[in-house]
Structures are given as C-alpha cells and as structure tokens.
Amino acid sequence: MTWRTLETEDGSCTLQRTADAVTCHSTAGAWRQARERYARACRIAELGAERGAVALLDIGTGLGLNLAAALEALEASAAPLEAVSFERDVELLAHAFEVRQPPECERWVAPVRAILRVALHSPGERVAAPWGGLRLELGDARTAVRRWRTGAFDAVFLDPFAPSLEPQLWSAEFLADLAAAMAPHALLSTYSASVAVRAGLVAAGLRVGQGPRVGRKAQGSLASFTAPLPPLHPRLARKIARRSAR
Ligand SMILES: C[S@@+](CC[C@H](N)C(=O)[O-])C[C@H]1O[C@@H](n2cnc3c(N)ncnc32)[C@H](O)[C@@H]1O
Structure with missing residues (x-):
C-alpha cells in the first residue's frame, strides 16, 4: 500500500493512502486533532499533575x-x-518516519x-525514552491488546480507521478488552460518535459522554x-x- 504526505489545514501533515484517499487524520488539522481530541479530551496534563505519571494505551500508532x-x-x-502503542502496518510506519512537521509539532x-x-x-518490549517509555505492539491490536487487560491505564486513545474500513477495531469484543485495560478514573477518547460504538462502550461497563468538537467533526x-x-x-x-442491552 502506498502513502503520500498531505498537508492539513493547520499546516501539519498526515498520510493519505493513494489507492482510496483514506487519511490518517482529519484534513481540518492533524496536530489540532491530536491535541484536542486525544491529549486534551483525556486530560493528560491534569493526570500528569495529579498522579505524577501517565499510563497510555494508544490504538493506531500512525504518525x-x-x-x-x-x-x-x-x-x-x-x-x-508510559505508553503502549499498537500498529499493524509497518509500511505505514516507514512512511511516517519520513514526514516532517511544522516546528511547533515537530518539537514533540x-x-x-x-x-x-x-x-x-x-x-512488545519496553524502550526507555527521555520522557518515560514506549512499547510498540506490532500486529493486529485485537490480539495484542489482550495482554494489557490490567485495569491500570489512565487513558486510551482509540484512533483506528473508520468503522466502515476497520469494523473489527470497533467491535464490542475489542471495546470490552479496552475497558478491561482501563483504571476506574481513566478516560477513553475517540472520534466516533456512532450509536453502535457508544453502545459497545456501554456494554463494556463504561459510561459514555460527548467528546469535544474538533474542526468539522461535530463531536466524538x-x-x-x-x-x-x-x-x-x-x-x-x-x-x-x-442498543447496548440487545
Ligand atoms: C487514523 S490512523 C492513526 C493515526 C495516529 N493515531 C497518529 O497519531 O498519527 C489509524 C492507524 O491504525 C492502524 N491500524 C488499523 N487497523 C489496525 C489493527 N487491526 N491493529 C493495529 N493497528 C491498526 C493503521 O495502520 C493506522 O496507522
């Protein structure tokens, strides 16, 4: 599969699949989406201040x-x-390594x-980083996530491709595995606002609320x-x- 670099409206870049024009981020702003939909919505800054360390499950490493x-x-x-990040597509990662971002994003x-x-x-092994540590789980996240049902993660970024493209990462089974990874106080954020996905989260025992408006996406x-x-x-x-009771 071939990918090309695409500049989004905030000046940051994403990857677009040449075969079907699928993009890894909202064209309204890749960096904006990362900050607002994931870091801010999951209260990462507050978690860091309150708990002194943050354990993150990152579904879909991408860029x-x-x-x-x-x-x-x-x-x-x-x-x-301390992050565990899941990625199936090594070729996409190779493309991602070549992308350079504007300075305010490139810094991070x-x-x-x-x-x-x-x-x-x-x-699968922890790599120490100046900022903590990272485990990259390669392969299908549905399999890899099972060993992380620890109830210890502070946040989950659920950012696979759309349900129409990747229905398996929105299934009730997968969402239940994510719930089993989360600590009681943890927040999970995703761009999907579909009733089916929300019902899956509720069926997994979670409460569901409205995510922030980001760009043209009314809510997540x-x-x-x-x-x-x-x-x-x-x-x-x-x-x-x-729907969740069905
Ligand atoms: C929307 S992009 C993620 C963008 C990324 N979160 C970022 O910050 O740049 C979706 C990613 O999920 C990955 N993915 C899709 N299906 C997967 C699966 N079953 N297991 C693991 N990763 C998967 C894709 O290869 C792609 O990199």
Missing part, C-alpha cells in the same frame, strides 16, 4: 501525533509517559519518532467508569442504552 500531543501535555508537570513528534524507530526492532465520544463526562442528550442516551 505518532497522538503520542506527541500527550508528551506536549505533560511538559508542565514533567510527569513520565521528533522524540516520539526516534523512540518508535528503536521500538520497531524490539516489538468520551468514556470512563468514574470520571465526569459531558452528558449526552437524554433521548440519545436512552437509545444507546437500548
């Missing part, structure tokens, strides 16, 4: 922008980031890229066992509850 946004969020607290993605290059040669979803969440419209919440 490493979401990991980079987590690093940026931890600058003030200097809390270490360059250290992630450096560790990913090392981690690529020792998949946030999920947690105990953290406060922006509420859904009651009618929508009832629809999700009915």
Whole structure:
C-alpha cells in the first residue's frame, strides 16, 4: 500500500493512502486533532499533575501525533509517559518516519519518532525514552491488546480507521478488552460518535459522554467508569442504552 504526505489545514501533515484517499487524520488539522481530541479530551496534563505519571494505551500508532500531543501535555508537570502503542502496518510506519512537521509539532513528534524507530526492532518490549517509555505492539491490536487487560491505564486513545474500513477495531469484543485495560478514573477518547460504538462502550461497563468538537467533526465520544463526562442528550442516551442491552 502506498502513502503520500498531505498537508492539513493547520499546516501539519498526515498520510493519505493513494489507492482510496483514506487519511490518517482529519484534513481540518492533524496536530489540532491530536491535541484536542486525544491529549486534551483525556486530560493528560491534569493526570500528569495529579498522579505524577501517565499510563497510555494508544490504538493506531500512525504518525505518532497522538503520542506527541500527550508528551506536549505533560511538559508542565514533567510527569513520565508510559505508553503502549499498537500498529499493524509497518509500511505505514516507514512512511511516517519520513514526514516532517511544522516546528511547533515537530518539537514533540521528533522524540516520539526516534523512540518508535528503536521500538520497531524490539516489538512488545519496553524502550526507555527521555520522557518515560514506549512499547510498540506490532500486529493486529485485537490480539495484542489482550495482554494489557490490567485495569491500570489512565487513558486510551482509540484512533483506528473508520468503522466502515476497520469494523473489527470497533467491535464490542475489542471495546470490552479496552475497558478491561482501563483504571476506574481513566478516560477513553475517540472520534466516533456512532450509536453502535457508544453502545459497545456501554456494554463494556463504561459510561459514555460527548467528546469535544474538533474542526468539522461535530463531536466524538468520551468514556470512563468514574470520571465526569459531558452528558449526552437524554433521548440519545436512552437509545444507546437500548442498543447496548440487545
Ligand atoms: C487514523 S490512523 C492513526 C493515526 C495516529 N493515531 C497518529 O497519531 O498519527 C489509524 C492507524 O491504525 C492502524 N491500524 C488499523 N487497523 C489496525 C489493527 N487491526 N491493529 C493495529 N493497528 C491498526 C493503521 O495502520 C493506522 O496507522
């Protein structure tokens, strides 16, 4: 599969699959999406300040922008980031290593890229980084995630391709595995606002709330066992509850 670099509206770059024009990020802004949809929505800065360290499950390594946004969020607290990142497509990673970002993004993605290059040669093993540590799980995340059902992660970035392209990473089974990885206070963020995905999260025992508006995407979803969440419209919440009970 071939990928080309595509500049998004905030000046940061993503990868686009030449065969079908699928992109790894919103064209409204790859870096903006990473910061707002994932790092900010999962309260990474606050977690760093409150807990002194952050354990992150990152579904879909891609260009490493979401990991980079987590690093940026931890600058003030200097809390270490321990991340487990899942990627199936080694060829995509090779393309991602060649992409250069604008300075404000490159500052954070360059250290992630450096560790990913090392981690690529020792998949599944922890690679120490100046900012903490990273494990790169290569292969299908559905299999790899099973050994991380520890109930210890502070945050989950759920960022695979769309359900129409990758239905397996939105299945109730996979969402239940993610829930089993999460600590009670943890937040999961994803760009999907579909009733089916939200019902899967509820079926896994999580509460679901509205994610932030990012660019043209009106909302995404946030999920947690105990953290406060922006509420859904009651009618929508009832629809999700009915669907999750099926
Ligand atoms: C939308 S992109 C992720 C962008 C990334 N989060 C970033 O910050 O740059 C989706 C990623 O999920 C990966 N992916 C898709 N299906 C997967 C699977 N079953 N297991 C692991 N990774 C998968 C793709 O190869 C792709 O890199």
